[in-house]
Structure formats: structure tokens, C-alpha cells
Amino acid sequence: MTAIDERVLELDPEEARRVRQERFERIGRWVLPLAIMILAIWLWDRICVWNAIPQYILPRPGVVLWTLYNDAGLLFSSLLVTLRITFLSLALAVIGGVGLAVLFAQSKWVEMSFFPFAIVLQVTPIVAIFPLINIYVNDQTTKLLLCAWIVAFFPILSNTTLGLNSVDRNLRDMFKLNGATRWQQLRYLRLPAAMPYFLGGLKIAGGLSLIGAVVAEFVAGTTGQSSGLASRIIEAGYRLNAPRLFAALFLISLTGILIFLVLSLISHLILRRWHESALKQER
């Protein structure tokens, strides 16, 4: 056994090169984007200084950071408002998307009848639908939720429907042979089989619900104390307060990245043992 263990020490050139390359790749995955990011920020700062660009057109990165700190109270309370709409609409998108998908999965007829409507809802730009929502819905939160939901639910619906329908034919026969009820087939076969598809849809929907929440707020044009980040951006735009505009923008994209990372982690944890997408490549 020791002979096998020692082979690590005497790798042939090809294997040694591979090991070295793997190590570089592992480090590079983090270092490279970080380095480029830092370089870009430095360049941004230099451009401001070299061209003496006024702060209300393009603030230096340091000023944006300072604003983030200075206006933290205002910005973070707005962030919370946006986050609330985002997560509520995402939750509703999951319930609505999975619920409709399960309903569609019960019968081809239901799917054939109603799926086109989901597509219509999806392809019509939300900004164009909003004036209608504005007429019919009074409550501000409900308006925003509805908007964000319309944007976010479709990827979950369409992915979960696809997943529920792509169960191995033999497995279906196996369940039939064992006298499985419709409910058992759904519970033990189709829902678990649809899980990777659903999680793929969830990752897309997470980003979309944030976009939906921000866009909805833009078109709703709310102002006042209980307004989200989008209102802060509009407001800052009117006042030529570019640093705050950048700070709010920074917070929105940071939120988006965090949502994506968290959902990716959840997806990985659920699928890591069995699904190809979450398995490390072996050899």
C-alpha cells in the first residue's frame, strides 16, 4: 500500500502538470475576477480624477462608499422594503408555479387548456400591463407583489411542468405494477424527479423577482417613507445625487448576487448526492 501512497511524490510530468493546472484554476477562479474588479474600480477613480469629472455626473468610488455609509439608515430601510416585496413575490411564485404545474400534471387536457395563458402572461411586458393593474388594484403592496409575481412565476411553472413530465417510462410502469395511487406517484416519483428542474427555475425566478420588485416600483413611482430602493434611485436622479444613485444601484446588484448564491447553495445541498449537475467530476 505504501508504494501506492508514495506515487504522489513521483508524478510523471503529465500528471504533475495537471495537478499544477488544477491548483492554478482553483486559485484563479477567485483571484482573477477580484483583480479585474479592483483594476476597474481603480481605473474608474483615475478617470474621474484625470478628467476632473464633477461628482454629480460620475462620483469617485470612494464617494459612493462614503455615501453608502452616510445614508445607510435611509438606504437600508429602503432595501428592506424592496427585499420584502422580492421574497414575498418569490414565495408566491413558488406556490403558484408549483401548484399550477402539479395541476397541469394531473391531466394533459388541463395543461393544453391553460398553458397558453401562462405564456401570454409571460411574454407581455410587465411595464405595459402595469397601468391596468394600477386601475384595478388599490393597495400599493398588492400592486407591487402582483407585478413581481407575474415576472417570477413563469420559469418555475414551466420548469416544474417539464420536470413532472420527464419521469422515466420504466419507473412509471414500475409504480403502476405496484399499484401506486395517483397521489403516491406524485409524491414518491414525479415531485422528486422534478426537483432539479424546479430548482433550476427557482434560480431564475429569484433574480426575476428582484427585477420584478424594482421595475414595479419604478412604474408605480412611489415616494415617501415606505419606499424601496427604486424610488431612492428615481429620487436621487431628480436631485442629481449621483453618489446615492450609485450606492442604491450597488445595493440592488449585491442583493441579486446574494439571492443567486443562496439559491445555488440550496440547490447544491438538495441535489448533491444524486443529480449529475451537483456531482464533482470523477477522473
Next chain:
Amino acid sequence: MIREKVAQAPASDVASTLLALRGVGKVFSNGVTALSDVNLTIREGDFLSLLGPSGCGKSTALRLIAGLSTPTSGVLDWRGGGTLDRSNIGFVFQEPTLLPWASVFDNVWLPLRLKGISRAKAAPAVTEMLARVHLTGFEDAVPRELSGGMKMRVSIARAMVTKPRVLLMDEPFAALDEITRFKLNNDLLELWQDERFTVVFVTHSVFESVFLSNRVVVMAARPGRVFDELAIEASYPRDEAFRTSPDYAALCRQASDVLVNAINSTAGAHHDGH
């Protein structure tokens, strides 16, 4: 349970008939005649192989027996008139067909779970069945972590955990390498000899069918039909010694000749038709 040694196929004894196919035919909606006028009697304790080229309807016959499909003509007569009880049938597919997200234990538990038996209550049966297919210690592994042969063992354990009277197998070992296939052949025979259930085994391998069965039913294609039947009158247990014996070689040649005739009969019919 007292049962006679069925090692030598019992002389056609009406009382031991399990299933009779009478004039069974199946025509698909695209006009293909998958099976035509199949008459076949399956006896209790038989290890019966359906041997034939692809397209001879052997898998269709198996699906009809399983009740996954219904015949266009003819009848399947269970025990002289009884209807089919699916809990008496185990089915092993060509692929392992396991739930990829569930552990080995949960995969074998599944048929019992679908009957409403809790994990704890099913545990003794599942554990015993896993031991029978030599998978003790792999309860918590997921299919992805197993080799092809081990996955097939799980599949067999799952089919057998309900103690079915009939085990239907649709080319279960076709995708395995020869060494693994031989081993699984031996283990399957061992299981069959201990439990004395009835096996209907679909294969396109002459060697496999002769090694395993007491009856080889050779089928021909276009239309799918029973061409001939061979009794393999070698005694059980059959082991590696049997696999290398002249008897086995002679039986294989015999079966091979019949299969060649079956294939030629199709070719002839094909040419005549044009």
C-alpha cells in the same frame, strides 16, 4: 411449504399450470403485429426463457403478462380463470430503473411503502432481501455510487421484496459485462432454487437462456410468434462446472440451431412476401 423438486421440469401437470396464454395477439395502432396467436403454458416453478431476435415480441409478451398492456386477441388465463393480482408479480426491467435520489434501502422498500407499510415495519424484509442479493452494508448508498451489477441486484431485490409468485425479467443483464453477468446468473439461480417462484426471462442470449432455464421458448419475428420450445433437461443446481460441461455446449448448439431456424423462417417469409 412442501413442494416437489422441480429441478427436472415436471411432466405437464395440469394442476401446476400458473398461466396459460391462449391465442394471444397484439397489434399496435401503427399496424405492426407484435404478437400473433401465441399459445404458451407457464407452470408453477418454471424458469422459462423467451429467446428470440429483436422484434419477435418477447418484451411485448412480458408486458402482456405483467398487465402493463392488454392483448388485441386471445386470453391470458391465470390459474384457470383467476384474474391477475399484481402483488403476485415482480418485474425487472432492462435498466435497473431505480429512484436516483433514494438510498438502496429506500429503493427496495418502495413496493412495500406503496402498500402502506412503514419503514420500520418493512425493515426486516428489506434487510433480508438485500442480504440475499449480497448487498448488506450498502443500504445507505445511492444508485449513482453503485456499479452496474450492483444496481441490477438492487432492482432484483426490489422486485422480490414483496415475495411475488412470478418474476418477470426483461433482458435484465444485457447491458452488463460477461463476468458480472455470469455472477448474477448464478445468484439468480440460487435465489430461484431457494424460493421456487416462477420466472419468465426474456433474453437474446442463447447461452444465458440455456444456462438458466428448464424451458426455452424460441420466438420468431414478423409477426412475433412462438417458433419452438426446448426442454433443458440438465439438473439443478447449475454452477460454473455446468457452464464448461459438454452437456451445456451440446444444449447451446441445439438451442442455437433452433434460433437460426427461427430467424431464417422470418427471412424466408420476408422474401416470399415480396
